[in-house]
């Protein structure tokens with residue numbers, strides 16, 4: 056709908072404008088080695104009406120685009136990341152840190168001279184010395200090393216480049232809450248996708264808090280976004296020089312993309328398409344899966360939020376007509392392999408926990424059933440339920456009763472842990488975590504749970 060409207064908007068304009076637009080488009084395509092049809096959506100979104108209406112500072116005018124592309128395609132790509140005041144600033148000084156995001160991101164059209172965690176920006180127009188944590192989520196910043204950005208007179212002019220790179224750098228941390236699939240996707244991978252997709256692989260990643268395990272886990276994604284090996288700036292005294300780049304990643308919050316923002320206007324739909332390409336996933340929609348019985352993936356947990364009657368749950372699922380795949384945490388360690396398993400499933404069932412993040416690999420129209428434990432209503436919706444609908448995944452909740460939680464036996468019916476979870480939350484996150492996240496297992500009431508499973512079956516089995 057939206058796409059079509061934009062196309063009409065542009066081509067509904069006068070011929071001369073359309074012609075001008077076409078010229079610029081071809082020009083841009085030639086410069087970026089881009090398939091003009093493939094990137095049509097973004098280009099149209101980007102250039103829509105800029106010469107028709109008065110020139111706003113957060114958009115390019117045709118003349119501006121022409122000039123910048125001719126002059127410097129790198130500059131053009133970097134300017135795509137900024138708007139409003141930031142755009143004005145980068146045009147005058149070649150450097151700008153974005154104001155509008157909840158995270159801080161700096162964009163430089165000036166060369167970057169990277170000496171371990173110090174990033175020097177040679178420039179006579181800038182006076183700057185600041186620290187930045189190149190990781191979106193602020194609550195993780197205590198686990199992230201800062202980089203120092205030094206520009207202007209402060210710049211260390213005696214530094215020599217040991218290696219000169221010819222594509223821009225994107226500097227970010229693989230620290231923070233890495234190790235947890237949810238946080239890795241929400242706080243690193245999605246922001247990395249948003250920030251770097253439009254470079255079309257012509258970019259190098261400079262990764263602070265360099266974590267080889269993380270790099271290995273996400274090698275497919277990193278290889279899809281960059282045509283080069285990642286650089287560890289702390290490795291040996293090598294000074295790396297880049298023609299420009301980005302420090303930090305654009306971040307919008309829990310599993311969030313923002314389709315109305317620059318650079319690409321990417322949405323969760325675009326991100327899922329990117330994942331399917333990166334991991335060679337077969338199914339876009341659940342109805343493409345041709346199986347005798349729909350496959351249900353049961354995410355098994357080991358240390359907390361455990362399903363105590365897991366085998367009885369499996370028996371019930373089979374009785375209802377599912378083919379059940381039960382996966383333990385060890386079965387999820389190879390992300391590329393597991394993503395393909397998830398992608399062949401019609402239903403995924405699990406208790407609140409990072410394993411549910413695998414919903415990103417489900418085909419659209421599949422069903423995610425979250426077993427919501429006591430006290431975890433808010434987190435269940437915010438982390439997994441809400442994002443499911445952005446993904447086109449159907450979402451069902453099975454909320455347990457106190458009788459099903461091990462907390463009832465442990466504390467008794469009248470304890471505030473049972474009667475008043477908010478009062479536990481008010482004592483702070485650690486108290487809350489100890490009580491509900493780490494301290495609780497569940498014995499699912501199969502009579503009640505059956506109803507939820509039958510509902511899931513109805514949603515995925517067209518023949519019913």
Ligand SMILES: *[C@@H]1O[C@H](CO)[C@@H](O)[C@H](O)[C@H]1NC(C)=O
Nearest residue numbers: 170173211212213214215294
């Ligand atoms: C500037 O760089 C030189 C060469 O790497 C180094 O020896 C010196 O300590 C640096 N100065 C400062 C102030 O960082």
Ligand SMILES: *[C@@H]1O[C@H](CO)[C@@H](O)[C@H](O)[C@H]1NC(C)=O
Nearest residue numbers: 171172288289290291292293
């Ligand atoms: C880079 O900086 C970090 C943190 O200050 C330090 O631990 C590491 O040794 C440095 N690397 C080199 C090669 O100097």
Ligand SMILES: *[C@@H]1O[C@H](CO)[C@@H](O)[C@H](O)[C@H]1NC(C)=O
Nearest residue numbers: 217286287290291292293294
């Ligand atoms: C630093 O490490 C890189 C990558 O492993 C290597 O290519 C380079 O030769 C090393 N430089 C020095 C000075 O050891």
Ligand SMILES: *[C@@H]1O[C@H](CO)[C@@H](O)[C@H](O)[C@H]1NC(C)=O
Nearest residue numbers: 155307311313314315316317
């Ligand atoms: C999305 O981006 C637009 C444009 O920058 C901004 O106005 C809006 O607040 C953003 N929304 C969120 C949820 O960040």
Ligand SMILES: *[C@@H]1O[C@H](CO)[C@@H](O)[C@H](O)[C@H]1NC(C)=O
Nearest residue numbers: 456458459500501502503504
């Ligand atoms: C399970 O749920 C059903 C329906 O709500 C209820 O009648 C039954 O007592 C519950 N069983 C247990 C063991 O709590």
